[in-house]
Each structure stands twice: as C-alpha cells, then as structure tokens.
Amino acid sequence: MTTVLKRCLRGTMQTQLHSVCCPKVFSLEQKRHIRWKFSWDENHLFYLWKTYNISPTGIKDTMLRSEREGFINEQRYIPAKALQRGPDLAAADMILNFNGRVKFNNDDVWYKTYEKGTSPLPQSFRPDLKLEAVDLADSNWMLTGMDHLHGCEHVVFVSLARCKYVTDWFIAQLVLHCPNLKYLDVSGCPEITDATMEMAYKFRHLQILNITDCQGIKQGEVFSVFLEDLLPELIIIGVDSLSKMELPLHEYEQQNSRFLNLGMSASIPEQIVGLRSETSEKSTVVNCKLNMSDSVELKVEPLKTESVC
Amino acid sequence: MLQAFARRAPSISVRARCLCTKPPTSPGPPEREYVQPSTEEKSALKILKDEFRPLFTGEAVGVEKAVPRRTDVLIIGGGLVGTAAAYFLKAHGEMFDVTIVERDYGYTRASTMLSCGGVRHQFTIPENVQMSMFTTEFLKHYKEHLTVLGQDPPHVDFHHQGYLFLAPENRAQLLLDCVKMQRAQGAKTVILSKAQLAEKYPWMNLDGIECASYGTEGEGWFDPWQLVHALKGKNIQLGVRYCQGEVVKFRYDSVPLYTSGGIAEKKRILGVDVDHPDGKRYGCDAAVIINSAGPWAGEVARMAGIGVDVFPELPVEPRKRYVYTIHCPDGPTLDCPFLIDTSGAYIRREGLGGNYICGASPSEEAEPSIANLDVDYEFYQEVVWPSIAHRVPAFNNSKLKCAWAGYYDYNTVDQNLIIGSHPEYRNFLFANGMSGHGVQQGLAIGRALFEYIYYSKYKTIDLSMFDFARFAERRPILEQAIV
Numbered sequence: 001m002t003t004v005l006k007r008c009l010r011g012t013m014q015t016q017l018h019s020v021c022c023p024k025v026f027s028l029e030q031k032r033h034i035r036w037k038f039s040w041d042e043n044h045l046f047y048l049w050k051t052y053n054i055s056p057t058g059i060k061d062t063m064l065r066s067e068r069e070g071f072i073n074e075q076r077y078i079p080a081k082a083l084q085r086g087p088d089l090a091a092a093d094m095i096l097n098f099n100g101r102v103k104f105n106n107d108d109v110w111y112k113t114y115e116k117g118t119s120p121l122p123q124s125f126r127p128d129l130k131l132e133a134v135d136l137a138d139s140n141w142m143l144t145g146m147d148h149l150h151g152c153e154h155v156v157f158v159s160l161a162r163c164k165y166v167t168d169w170f171i172a173q174l175v176l177h178c179p180n181l182k183y184l185d186v187s188g189c190p191e192i193t194d195a196t197m198e199m200a201y202k203f204r205h206l207q208i209l210n211i212t213d214c215q216g217i218k219q220g221e222v223f224s225v226f227l228e229d230l231l232p233e234l235i236i237i238g239v240d241s242l243s244k245m246e247l248p249l250h251e252y253e254q255q256n257s258r259f260l261n262l263g264m265s266a267s268i269p270e271q272i273v274g275l276r277s278e279t280s281e282k283s284t285v286v287n288c289k290l291n292m293s294d295s296v297e298l299k300v301e302p303l304k305t306e307s308v309c
Numbered sequence: 310m311l312q313a314f315a316r317r318a319p320s321i322s323v324r325a326r327c328l329c330t331k332p333p334t335s336p337g338p339p340e341r342e343y344v345q346p347s348t349e350e351k352s353a354l355k356i357l358k359d360e361f362r363p364l365f366t367g368e369a370v371g372v373e374k375a376v377p378r379r380t381d382v383l384i385i386g387g388g389l390v391g392t393a394a395a396y397f398l399k400a401h402g403e404m405f406d407v408t409i410v411e412r413d414y415g416y417t418r419a420s421t422m423l424s425c426g427g428v429r430h431q432f433t434i435p436e437n438v439q440m441s442m443f444t445t446e447f448l449k450h451y452k453e454h455l456t457v458l459g460q461d462p463p464h465v466d467f468h469h470q471g472y473l474f475l476a477p478e479n480r481a482q483l484l485l486d487c488v489k490m491q492r493a494q495g496a497k498t499v500i501l502s503k504a505q506l507a508e509k510y511p512w513m514n515l516d517g518i519e520c521a522s523y524g525t526e527g528e529g530w531f532d533p534w535q536l537v538h539a540l541k542g543k544n545i546q547l548g549v550r551y552c553q554g555e556v557v558k559f560r561y562d563s564v565p566l567y568t569s570g571g572i573a574e575k576k577r578i579l580g581v582d583v584d585h586p587d588g589k590r591y592g593c594d595a596a597v598i599i600n601s602a603g604p605w606a607g608e609v610a611r612m613a614g615i616g617v618d619v620f621p622e623l624p625v626e627p628r629k630r631y632v633y634t635i636h637c638p639d640g641p642t643l644d645c646p647f648l649i650d651t652s653g654a655y656i657r658r659e660g661l662g663g664n665y666i667c668g669a670s671p672s673e674e675a676e677p678s679i680a681n682l683d684v685d686y687e688f689y690q691e692v693v694w695p696s697i698a699h700r701v702p703a704f705n706n707s708k709l710k711c712a713w714a715g716y717y718d719y720n721t722v723d724q725n726l727i728i729g730s731h732p733e734y735r736n737f738l739f740a741n742g743m744s745g746h747g748v749q750q751g752l753a754i755g756r757a758l759f760e761y762i763y764y765s766k767y768k769t770i771d772l773s774m775f776d777f778a779r780f781a782e783r784r785p786i787l788e789q790a791i792v
Contacts, residue, residue, distance in 0.1 A: 049404045057458055068453070143449060169449045172469045176497060176526050191452075199469055201643045222661050226642050253660040258532055260634060260664060262423070263713030269686055 077147035087151030088131040103133035133157035146173035162188035168195040175202045187212035197223035201230040212238030346378045346592030376552045376583045376591035380408040383595035387411030388421040391601035392540045393755025399547040412555040423715030427530040428749045429472040430496035433789045438494045439770045440753035445527035455539040457546045463539035467531045471524040473646040478519040497526040512641045533748045554583035559613045599738045604716040606741035621780045625742045628719035629677045632668045637707035654696035669693045684712040717745045723785035729776040
C-alpha cells in the first residue's frame, strides 16, 4: 500500500515530497501490540515473578495440575443449559461426556455415549424423563461436576467407585442435592474418610452403602454400629476390607483427638465431679456388639500439650 | 522468659489505659547485645570483609542471622491469621520477602490451638458470611493448595455437621431475616420449625423454642492445628521466614511537618526490635508490618504508639473463655450438630466415644481474670451444665472429664474484625479483634491483607467497613450472632 503511494507521489508531487510530513499511522494490529508491550497492569508482575520448577517432580506436578484444571473447566455448571434442557438432561449430558452411564425412570436401559461420540439423549426438555441412576465409576469427576445434580431429586443410585478425585465434599453435595438416595458406592476412592460415614445418616432412605477398599476410613466398624441404629434398613458392604482398629474405641479416640488431650483431668474439685450420677460409671453403647471399652475412669494424667512443628 | 510472661498481665481497665501516656516498660536484660538493622551505612570494603570473615576465622559459611535485618512484610504473631497472610502473600505474589515473628513455637497460649475449630456461615453481617464461606471453599480444595512437593498431602479432617441456632419466640423474626440475608449471600442455611426439630432431633427438649436455623452445607468443625501445620509446611516451601522472638520496640523515623501552627513532627514506622531466645536483640526493618498478635494485639499497638501518641487506641484485649469436655453414655451420636442454645451455651460432639465439648460466654460483669489460663469449674456447675442439661436431658447423666481455657481477642467496642492500615502509620496493618471467630475468618483475612498490600484495595470481599477509622468516627458495626 505504501509503495504504491510512493510511486504515485514520485510521479506527481515530487517537489512537494520533502515538505509533506505525514505522521506515522499505526494499524489496529500494531496498536494492540504496543499497548501489550507497554502495559503495566497489576497482574503483569505475577508473570514476571512466577517461578518454574523444572525438576521431574515439578514438571509432573504441573502436568497433573493443568490436567485437573482442565477437568474442572470442562465440568463447569452452566445455568443456561440447565434452564434450556432441564436439570436431569443437562446433568445426564455432562455425565455422558465423561464416560459415565445414566438411567432414567421410564425404562431399565443404561445410556452411554455412542462410539462415534454422539449422545443418545433427547436434545430438548422432556418433563417425563427424570434422572434415576448415575454411574461414574473410574471417571475423573470433580467437585464442580456435582453442581449439575442440583434439581435432580429423583436420583436413587450413585456410583463413584474408583474415582481418584472424590472426597467427602462430594458426599456433602449429594446430601444437598439428592436426599432420596438409596444406593451409594464409593468403593476404591482413596480420599474418602470417616466424614462420609458421619454424613451417611442424612440419607433417610439409604439401603446400601459400599465402602470396599476405602483406605481413608479408619473407624468403619464403629460407624456401622451407629448407622445401624439410625438407619435400620441399611446394609454396609466392605467393612471387612478396611483396616481394623487395634485399640478399643476409648483409647483410639484419646490418642487421635487433640481436643480430648487438651486440659488437665487431674484437678477437678470433688463437688463438681459429683455431678455425675452412679449409672455413668460404665459407658455402655446400646446395641453394641463390638469390643469397646466399657469403663471410663477419671485417670490422673499429666498435662499433655501438643508440640507444634 | 518467665518474667516476660509475668509482664504480660494487664490488670487496668480500658479507660485507665487511655490515660497512660507512657508505654509499658520493656527493659529486657541489660546485657542484650543489639544487632543493628540495615539502616547503618556499610562501605563496599566492609561488606567484602564481612563476606570473607568466615573464611579466616573458621566459622560456618553463609549463616543467616536469626532475625533478618530487613524484610518486606513483617508479620507479628504466627497463629492462623498470620500464617494465612504469609501463605497468600507468597503463593500469589512471590515477590514479597515475608517474615513471621512468633514468640512461642509450642503455641501454648495461642487462641488458634485452643479454639473448638467450628466454621459457620450464620452471621448477621454479609461480609462475615462471605469470609466464612471462603474458609469453606478453601478447605474443599486444601489438598491442591497446601500439598508440599515431594511430601505426603496434609490432612485436615472436616466434620460436616452444621450449626443449629435455636431461637425463642421473640427472636424468631430476627432469625428469619438473618437466614434470608445469608441465603442471598449464597450460604445454604434453612429454617426448621418446631415440628421439624422434634422429628430430626428427638433427643432435644424444645421448651421455649420457636424455630431454629441450620446450615446444611459447608458448616461444621475441624482441627485448626492441622490447618496451621499444613499452612506452615507450605509456607516454608514457598520461602517464608519463621523467626522465634518477641517484639519489644518499634523504631521510628521523624519528618518535620510544616503546619500553620508551627513545625510538627510526623513519625513513620521503620521497623521493630525483636528479642531472640539466644540473648540478643535484633533490629529488623520492614516496609509493611502486620499486627496479627491475637489477644495481645492491643499491647503490640501500644508499643507502636497507637493509644499512646496517637489516638484512639486499638480496643482489643484478651478475654478468657472456658471449654469443658464431658462424657455422656446416652447422648446424641451421629446426628448431633454444633448446637447453640438460646442461653448462649454451646455443645458439640467430639468423636464417637460419647465425648462432648461445651462452653458458654460469661456475662460482662462476670468476666474472668486473664492473668493465667486456669479453669473455673464453678462456672461449669452454675452456668453451662444447667443450660445444656435442660436442652438435652441426656446430659443430666454426664460427667465432666477435663477442661481448658483460651483467650478471645476481644474487640471491646463492637466484637468485629479490625483490618486495614492505621490512618497515620500507613504501613502498620491490623488483623485483630475477631472475638472468637478468628479460625473461621482467618483465611479470608489473610487473602484480604494480601490484596490490600498488593492492589491497595480489597478485590474479592470488601472489608473496608472494618477499618480502624471507625473508632474515631464512632461508627461501630455490631454483630449480633456471637457465641
């Protein structure tokens, strides 16, 4: 463009070339490049100071982190989609994208993505289709994905077996979104801990709870006893595969709970201690069939302070 | 060190303290050798000599001083608030040189370690709700944030039980309004009627109760020691410097201020003097000083001259609170939430062996002495036990196992957070006065301090209403849901 202009000028206005001083005009691309080069926005310094760990563990950590963030991004809850197709179909769509299977209330067929990648689900809202069962075993389901179950109250079967990112917070979200759950499978999830068992009583209709090989659950037997009281129909599968508690419950708790070790048990005056009645000498748990310590005595123990670092 | 603790006991009232013009004496042993901060001028030859001295004298090479001579951000106090501030400063803005000064690595009197560790979203001020919600969000993904490369991921066991606030008839409307506000902020709180309470909690006595508010998601309790331990490990990996020592003095720089009434003096905080256990007193210069000393924040502020040269003072003082562990064989098991009674007493389950943790706040007149952490068992017998035995009849058959006491960093004016810079000493930041909610709000306060230092404004949660200037302007912010 400029060379053509120069040739024209050379031909016509040669004498006036020297006196023509046109300012240098930047194109839109050039302007954007200059603004980027000379912009000092607040987050610019973050990129300057970011340290990169190029050791093998560092690179692996970065790759895992970006993979995880990728999953979180893909599983983001988009309210507009849920509004358009209904919560059940939107959730089913997201589950199928991540190699899960779903079942609806009208028939006994498990739906899965076709090999070509297309989805077998209807594309528009169907009020008669309610999501009933969700099978997410061996998938990369993240906490943001649980938002999709908002509004799916008819779900009665959830399987999160062998998902490595599943934590107790997933179960807390399930309590919120699907209170009518009857079957919950968290077998093989390494990050599930006792808090899941603590929350299991909130599913009032729970019938089967599968905790096979959940190595994070340390007090599985004790929780089974308590859950039997609160949910009589419940069957818990997999307690035998967990590690057993070697100590009786009372000693185990005293060892592991920092709160029970705080404070002095020795100097309580007699008139306060006498507040208890005679029957509380032996602590018996109703319907308990396990070997738990029966008597809780007021031992004189030295002050235990936890040392930090 | 014992005399240092004895010195700590303030027994004068707040009003009397205002009249004091002399700062409390902090003599230190006379033989303390003073190590100069970086303000002395060193010639190039002197620097070279210092570098090569270990070579000739045979000392270890490259030993850093116990307390650095200069740092960017100095955090006084290594509890949850200070550690969280250091974490956010380093994790997001790696350019800062952060030092934490903590005088007691055993945390024997730190409020964080002696708290019950509850997290609730049920406050009456929206910003408090948002801060607690950020704590929950952080704990959801704590493994990703706090895993140190090459080590096992940390453990922070969170028990998702929820808080249950009981309300009598005259406070039912207030509770309804609060729950509406909390739901507008995104917290998942619900109102339970008397019939629903009777169905869900058959072991509770509902005399005088009209309704209750319950947090269904994100509320519960955890062990703050585990969180601080995890944060500290991550901080050390990120390069935060931990120093053991006690801040004894602030150093100033004066600049003449030409006013119409004459020449005044404008002081600027340059740094602090820190007494180290090795017997020396180190001078440390800092660009920004964060006061996260917890219950002793008022004393640290007085050392800096706030309340002595410039007014108003920082109205934070330690208040002792007792926590009692009881054992009851027939008490509520898995479905026991963190129950807050109408009388102010609270109770929560600890473990599965029938142990519970309870306590109550004493009235203003009956505030216990803060000289030591001895427990008053009469308080349990007269105030706590009647309330909880009335509310949960199973506790008539309970036994007191043990008890401990901790300090609240109590804001005597409005029991709410004080955050931000001082109007005159602009590089002195506050993070005090949480009055029992420090564990819930600590992470959000840490992030807010990072945003204040880096962006000069709050980006995520706007905490500018909790600034220090509200005491001079007489606009207290009252929080009604205090436990």
